[in-house]
């Protein structure tokens with residue numbers, strides 16, 4: 054095993070016009086580890102995740118997936134060239150993304166949603182892609198819903214389909230952007246349980262979440278984002294148990310009064 | 315008096331000329347099918363221009379829509395058939411003539427592409443961005459997202475409106491007789507000149523068109539509704 058991190062974020066800046074959202078963020082996600090990202094609304098968590106798989110283009114800085122730069126490549130003469138979209142699409146296959154709003158394709162069945170990318174993007178044969186998709190649906194405990202349309206599923210089930218869809222690309226890492234934030238509390242647990250299983254199986258994950266208990270139990274590392282900067286980072290016991298920064302303490306006290314005295 | 319009325323309404327003459335009238339009706343279908351295909355393809359093209367990220371292309375799409383959507387069918391048919399060849403002929407310095415069928419298809423195709431473009435555009439813009447980003451996140455190229463994620467949903471959503479536009483287009487095919495495309499209306503007027511029996515002939519034509527449009531539209535609407543309900547239940 055090499056020591057190259059699965060994802061390496063190096064001094065990433067992102068502005069929307071005059072609004073600077075990310076102001077120089079750096080961190081590594083070692084292979085097989087879970088990094089949770091917490092922070093107030095508007096602190097730039099989604100923007101950062103979206104920069105990682107190029108749904109947003111960073112204004113500066115770079116992201117490396119398994120050592121490969123996501124946004125540029127180094128040409129023969131040592132010059133940095135922005136990658137053409139086809140190469141970015143190829144690199145994106147290595148990153149599964151799960152959105153707050155599920156974003157399933159409503160005109161396809163559950164199986165259709167999961168089979169689509171392996172079949173059309175990776176070019177697997179129908180039978181291979183089908184088997185792979187069923188395996189992914191099994192991992193999220195939805196084998197029995199393979200033939201349903203998303204509209205007939207609960208929110209928790211839809212989100213698990215979205216997880217299966219991302220897993221079906223056999224990515225090197227999974228990005229979760231508030232995967233449970235639009236779910237009723239009683240549906241949150243079934244999704245968190247699936248994410249726990251993934252973490253236990255050694256899936257590399259970046260998890261943006263407001264579920265502090267989950268972050269505390271599952272993560273190897275927790276980042277607290279504030280105003281586009283990592284204000285605090287550390288093992289979950291450190292960040293939740295004894296936050297160094299006053300802002301982090303304030304933020305956590307809203308969620309976990311019992312952890313912060 | 316009532317005998318005269320019965321005689322005037324006697325549909326036998328319509329039946330007597332059924333072979334030639336049916337041939338005419340076939341022309342309505344040919345024009346309809348070709349113009350519909352042209353309108354769908356051009357309409358989709360114009361819609362894609364209108365949702366493009368480049369301003370000049372968006373503008374071109376809007377221009378297309380506004381020109382053709384606001385042109386009356388009849389004026390377009392006449393203009394394409396009589397004026398356009400004249401213009402082109404002057405440009406290349408040679409006399410030019412379009413076959414009536416071709417003019418009819420171009421004119422109706424263009425006019426209805428204006429309507430279809432708007433329907434396509436509204437459909438495309440109604441697809442939540444999240445679904446498109448989910449495709450991108452899976453590494454799908456934009457073209458694949460268009461064909462697999464966007465258009466299948468757009469087609470379902472636009473069906474009710476598209477059926478209405480197809481109905482209008484089919485009805486509009488009756489004006490092509492004015493540039494001597496031998497459609498049902500054209501044949502009816504030819505037979506009328508021979509038989510001097512406009513009442514049964516034109517009434518028969520009206521009823522025929524009505525029956526076809528009514529039946530076809532009802533069938534397609536019912537099928538479309540069932541298809542939609544299956545997915546969006």
Ligand SMILES: Nc1ncnc2c1ncn2[C@@H]1O[C@H](COP(=O)(O)OP(=O)(O)OP(=O)(O)O)[C@@H](O)[C@H]1O
Nearest residue numbers: 069072074092093094095096097098099100101231
């Ligand atoms: N496409 C965009 N254009 C302009 N501003 C944007 C865009 N996307 C995000 N922003 C702004 O960037 C800031 C950070 O947004 P972001 O969605 O990253 O926050 P977040 O930490 O994910 O918040 P939340 O917890 O509410 O999801 C916000 O002020 C937001 O308005």
Ligand SMILES: [Mg+2]
Nearest residue numbers: 098099100231
């Ligand atoms: Mg967010």
